[in-house]
Amino acid sequence: MSETQHIIKTSGLRKTFKQVRAVDDLSLTVNKGDIYGFLGPNGAGKTTTIKMILDLVQPDGGDIWLNGINIAENGVSTREGIGYLPERAQFYQNLTAIQTMEFFAELKGVDKAQCDELLAKVGMDRWRDKKVGTFSKGMVQLVGVAQALIGEPKLLILDEPTSGLDPRWSRVLKDIILEMNGKGTTIFFSSHLLSEVQELCNRVAILNQGHLIIEDTVAHVSGGMSNKPKLVIRVTDEPEKAVQAIKDAGFDEVEVHGNQISVLVESTDKSKILQVLSEAQISIEDFKTIEPSLEDAFMGYIGQEAIAGGVINGP
Amino acid sequence: MGLEINLNKVTAIAKKEFMDNWRNKWVLALSGLFLILVIAFSYFGGASGGSVEFQGYADTVAAMSTIAAMFLPIIAIMLGYGSVISERENGSMGVVLGCPVSRYDVIIGKFVGLGAVLMATILLGFGISGIIVGAIAGFEGGVEYFLFMMMTFIFAMFFLGFSIFMSTVANKRSTAIAGGLIVFFSGMIAGMILFGLWIASGGDFGAMMDAAMTGGDMPSFPDWYWAGMFFSFMDIYPMGAMLLFNLTDFSGISYAYPDFVTATSIVGWFTILTILTFLGSLLTFDKKDL
Numbered sequence: 001m002s003e004t005q006h007i008i009k010t011s012g013l014r015k016t017f018k019q020v021r022a023v024d025d026l027s028l029t030v031n032k033g034d035i036y037g038f039l040g041p042n043g044a045g046k047t048t049t050i051k052m053i054l055d056l057v058q059p060d061g062g063d064i065w066l067n068g069i070n071i072a073e074n075g076v077s078t079r080e081g082i083g084y085l086p087e088r089a090q091f092y093q094n095l096t097a098i099q100t101m102e103f104f105a106e107l108k109g110v111d112k113a114q115c116d117e118l119l120a121k122v123g124m125d126r127w128r129d130k131k132v133g134t135f136s137k138g139m140v141q142l143v144g145v146a147q148a149l150i151g152e153p154k155l156l157i158l159d160e161p162t163s164g165l166d167p168r169w170s171r172v173l174k175d176i177i178l179e180m181n182g183k184g185t186t187i188f189f190s191s192h193l194l195s196e197v198q199e200l201c202n203r204v205a206i207l208n209q210g211h212l213i214i215e216d217t218v219a220h221v222s223g224g225m226s227n228k229p230k231l232v233i234r235v236t237d238e239p240e241k242a243v244q245a246i247k248d249a250g251f252d253e254v255e256v257h258g259n260q261i262s263v264l265v266e267s268t269d270k271s272k273i274l275q276v277l278s279e280a281q282i283s284i285e286d287f288k289t290i291e292p293s294l295e296d297a298f299m300g301y302i303g304q305e306a307i308a309g310g311v312i313n314g315p
Numbered sequence: 316m317g318l319e320i321n322l323n324k325v326t327a328i329a330k331k332e333f334m335d336n337w338r339n340k341w342v343l344a345l346s347g348l349f350l351i352l353v354i355a356f357s358y359f360g361g362a363s364g365g366s367v368e369f370q371g372y373a374d375t376v377a378a379m380s381t382i383a384a385m386f387l388p389i390i391a392i393m394l395g396y397g398s399v400i401s402e403r404e405n406g407s408m409g410v411v412l413g414c415p416v417s418r419y420d421v422i423i424g425k426f427v428g429l430g431a432v433l434m435a436t437i438l439l440g441f442g443i444s445g446i447i448v449g450a451i452a453g454f455e456g457g458v459e460y461f462l463f464m465m466m467t468f469i470f471a472m473f474f475l476g477f478s479i480f481m482s483t484v485a486n487k488r489s490t491a492i493a494g495g496l497i498v499f500f501s502g503m504i505a506g507m508i509l510f511g512l513w514i515a516s517g518g519d520f521g522a523m524m525d526a527a528m529t530g531g532d533m534p535s536f537p538d539w540y541w542a543g544m545f546f547s548f549m550d551i552y553p554m555g556a557m558l559l560f561n562l563t564d565f566s567g568i569s570y571a572y573p574d575f576v577t578a579t580s581i582v583g584w585f586t587i588l589t590i591l592t593f594l595g596s597l598l599t600f601d602k603k604d605l
């Protein structure tokens with residue numbers, strides 16, 4: 001197998017369903033060792049992209065490489081060493097949890113002995129001999145997670161893995177992701193939740209209406225829209241006077257809501273603002289700094305995209 | 316996607332299909348009902364001839380092949396219609412094909428695994444009653460009885476194959492079951508249509524009615540009529556079963572069969588049809604988006 005830096009690479013991927021352009025000219029690169037967040041609102045084309053990567057859906061155009069091998073040339077064996085958890089999967093009504101696990105171990109051609117341990121890892125060992133048909137949604141999702149871990153995969157592809165899990169099991173799953181990544185597994189997971197991407201990932205791609213909006217490190221993407229933290233100050237009185245003092249000191253990005261003033265500033269200038277206010281004899285009740293979040297960046301990027309689209313489609 | 320088949324994976328899928336479907340409560344219930352009916356028919360089947368007792372194999376088959384012609388297609392369609400589309404709808408097919416498994420492995424595994432469920436149903440329904448009948452009425456005709464079970468299997472395999480095919484073509488479960496039911500009913504009405512055509516083309520209805528009333532010989536039907544009978548699945552299969560025992564009576568009427576209507580040609584016909592449904596399933600599923 002050729003040694004490439006990237007474990008997943010797509011170039012110019014396209015897929016249209018009847019009228020809907022689900023994925024449009026999508027080029028992604030997931031490097032070995034990444035925890036890669038594939039972010040986008042519902043209907044953005046995340047699931048379609050994942051299905052194309054796994055050869056479950058045929059692209060209308062573009063190429064996909066797994067470990068440097070074009071999947072169009074060598075479909076079956078490129079899927080070796082991949083664990084996949086689809087969105088909302090169900091399994092077989094009349095098979096027990098352990099029978100389901102052993103079935104997938106056989107399909108992956110690996111030792112079945114690990115199945116018990118993996119069920120225990122997701123807390124499903126108590127239900128080992130119960131039929132999956134009797135399980136709740138969350139329990140089925142956990143069997144799905146355990147199944148994806150069979151055979152110590154080099155690459156885990158998880159489609160909205162925490163949906164359907166309660167916070168406790170969501171936490172367990174996140175810890176599993178971090179643990180697997182610590183052992184060298186690359187993780188590619190889709191989500192519409194910014195917080196979990198921000199919490200777990202080192203790289204992120206944002207997809208909207210089938211288009212890639214940005215692909216970069218989480219730090220860069222977070223900084224992309226407003227890389228300045230927001231300083232929020234509550235004053236006892238005279239907010240107008242305070243705003244004036246801040247503007248006079250050369251800071252323009254100021255907003256005021258009642259007694260609360262927010263200023264976008266570089267971290268290094270924060271103390272300068274506080275100093276300006278104290279020199280103007282304004283008493284500060286409280287202040288805090290809000291770091292720029294991926295959420296702001298996400299909404300910002302999607303907003304820009306929408307505006308750009310509006311201009312193009314305008315009269 | 317290339318012609319990639321891996322026997323270990325085919326076996327794993329076949330085994331899974333068997334385990335999952337053999338415990339399907341509908342399949343179990345129908346198989347149980349079928350077993351009871353078969354035993355009842357082998358006991359009461361001779362009642363019209365004046366004797367209520369277990370018949371030999373030939374009479375037993377004569378009595379129960381028409382019932383099998385209804386039951387086994389229903390069981391087969393129930394096993395097959397959801398086999399691919401349900402797994403596509405619920406996402407488990409994606410997990411299977413996300414593994415290093417080819418689409419051919421999946422289709423072959425389904426045919427083998429679900430075929431094994433059908434075989435088990437037939438062995439249960441006909442095998443148990445066959446042993447009871449043999450023990451009471453003697454094992455004469457036992458070889459033919461065994462061949463009858465195999466003919467029944469290939470007959471049912473065609474319906475299974477067709478419904479698996481429909482399950483790969485359809486994008487909704489309802490479409491798949493509709494397809495299965497269309498073959499089922501067309502297999503039942505083809506005979507009536509043929510008969511209508513025969514009358515319309517100047518067939519001697521009076522002579523036929525006489526034969527039916529008095530139990531005499533049927534007027535001979537033209538070759539096109541017999542060729543068409545091969546599409547009347549629910550008629551041609553019991554006729555084939557009779558022919559295995561060298562009986563030319565069917566429902567009390569004696570027929571003059573042309574040379575090409577033999578047990579072998581009937582088995583061959585259902586084999587060809589089954590192979591076509593298999594190839595059709597392989598080809599459609601290979602290109603299907605999940």
Ligand SMILES: Nc1ncnc2c1ncn2[C@@H]1O[C@H](COP(=O)(O)OP(=O)(O)O)[C@@H](O)[C@H]1O
Nearest residue numbers: 017020022040041042043044045046047048049
């Ligand atoms: N099989 C399909 N047939 C028709 N439209 C589809 C199909 N799959 C997805 N789509 C459409 O493609 C778009 C992208 O869907 P999807 O990839 O599921 O998005 P996401 O996973 O980001 O929520 C949506 O508009 C969806 O309705």
Ligand SMILES: [Mg+2]
Nearest residue numbers: 046047048087
């Ligand atoms: Mg999705």
